[in-house]
Amino acid sequence: MMPETSRRKQRSFWVELPILLLVAVIVAVLVRTFLVQTFYIPSGSMENTLLINDRVLVNKMVYRFREPRRGEVVVFVPPKQWDAGPSKDDYIKRVVAVGGDKIICCDPSGKITVNGRPLTEDYLFEDDVPSAQPFEVTVPTGRLFVLGDHRSSSADSRFHTDYQFGTIPVDDVVGRAFVIFWPLSRVGTLSVPKAYEEIPAPSGG
Incomplete structure (x- = not known):
């Protein structure tokens, strides 16, 4: 008992x-x-930084205390002007320019420039050029110019310049992708490339 x-x-x-x-x-x-x-990578637009079926962790708190910075990989709600539709999944791209920046493609060496400084993008997909499509944009305050690392396979800010110069609102950013956690063979952090440390502040700032 x-x-x-x-x-x-x-x-x-x-x-x-x-x-x-x-x-x-x-x-x-x-x-x-x-x-x-967690965020699942559904396309090859960020290869080879992020591969299809990679899983990443997204920090949703960081941008409550500061705005996104150049070089960070962010998840965001695509603007309706991107024809994403109300049921479309969030996008993931790299922030290349922030409010006030002047971004141009391309200089005589074929590089994108941000505030006059050429950007060395060693993370681009193999054999991709920075952009086959020329553009010149001054990013409005409170918005971001975002690009995929696989430029030839990314629908990003370059293709929507008829509305707000192709930029996205900071308020539509869900968070910063900071680590790949799956598959285990791909575990690693998503750090900011050093090239972004050399970009000067906008001339008007």
């Missing part, structure tokens, strides 16, 4: 279990909503 104290402990466990499960679900929902979210 089970002792009375043991029976009480067993009943207590089964009473507490649903509460613990509910708390765990609430914590998971809060983390996903406000802190960190």
Whole structure:
């Protein structure tokens, strides 16, 4: 016969279990909503930085305290002017220029320039050029000019310059992709390339 104290402990466990499960679900929902979210890579627009089927972690808190910076990989809601449709998944691209920046493609060496400084993009997909399509844009305040690392396979800011110069609102950025966590063979951080450290501030700033 089970002792009375043991029976009480067993009943207590089964009473507490649903509460613990509910708390765990609430914590998971809060983390996903406000802190960190996983993101699945559905296309090759960011190759070879990100490959199809990679999974990344997205920091959703960082831009509550500061704005996105050049060189960061961000997840964002595509503007409706990009013909993405209301059910289209979020996009993931690299921020190449921020509000006030003047970005031009291309200089005589074939490089994109940001505020007059040529950008060495050693992360581009093999044999891709910085852009086959010329452009010259001064990014409006509060917006970002974003490009995929696989330029020949990316629908990005270059193709929507008829609206706000192809830029996206900072407010539509979901967060910063900061690490690849799956597959295990691809685990690694998504750091900002050093070339972006050499870009000067906009001349008007």
